[in-house]
Amino acid sequence: MSAPHTPGRQDGGPADPADPVLRLDGTGWSVGGATIVQDITLSVREGEFLAFIGPNGAGKTSLFNLISGLTLPTAGTIALDGADITDRPAHLRARRGIGRTFQTSSLWPAMTVDDHVRLAAQAARGGSYRLWRRADPFTADVAGVLERTGLGHRARATAAELSHGEKRKLELAVLLVGEPRLMLLDEPMAGVSAEEVPALTELIRTLHREEGRTVLMVEHHMDVLLGLADRLAVMHHGRLLALDTPEAVTADPTVQQAYLGEGL
Ligand SMILES: Nc1ncnc2c1ncn2[C@@H]1O[C@H](COP(=O)(O)OP(=O)(O)O)[C@@H](O)[C@H]1O
Ligand SMILES: [Mg+2]
Structure with a gap:
């Protein structure tokens, strides 16, 4: 079991343990006259696994963009460990421990597995691409991440x-070299064959339970989520329709109504 992750505050003092890791207050995003995310208020505690479900176009990815800083909210606030990060750009949020994966693949097809991870490790250390080529490090952290993600034998593919x-x-390996303590996973099972889902689920469970990371994950596979999530957030038309334990959410008549015919 790895050491638990300590709060990585870049400024100010240590986090108050009473503060949630993440707090959204009335957070929203409008673009081109359309309101995509509206009035989201929620808190995430250290070590929690919060899953997001909702039909396509509900605003789940847009919400992750707001939390990771890819876009900035047009309403409300976002706080990390009690510190306001509403206007902080993505790279500063990453430095403070927020990491994310994307719904669509963000890999370079012709680049090898270990080069992906080495480049990410170099970027996480703040190094330049040119230095990386020259130094060509294959450090223990890169090898370790490949092992932990089950890709050791695929390093040269x-x-x-x-x-x-x-x-x-x-x-996930590319994400892990930055040692995020708050991971945003946007449909990590998308496109994955049924045979590969259990191993990927197990990897995500390990990153959460054994490595102590806080996880926010968008996922459509309810069977996967029910075994992982502490709470389920349901998004609908940019709003939070429900936020509770998986059992309570799936039994909620409002949720069932919104999902009628959509397979919940
Ligand atoms: N940059 C943008 N400009 C305009 N509309 C956008 C933009 N990004 C997302 N949208 C719209 O916002 C809605 C929510 O999208 P998204 O957050 O991707 O939903 P989800 O991830 O829940 O499927 C969709 O209708 C989408 O077309
Ligand atoms: Mg999406």
């Missing part, structure tokens, strides 16, 4: 040669 499940593992 190119991303294009990987199965869908392996690609998703590589995206």
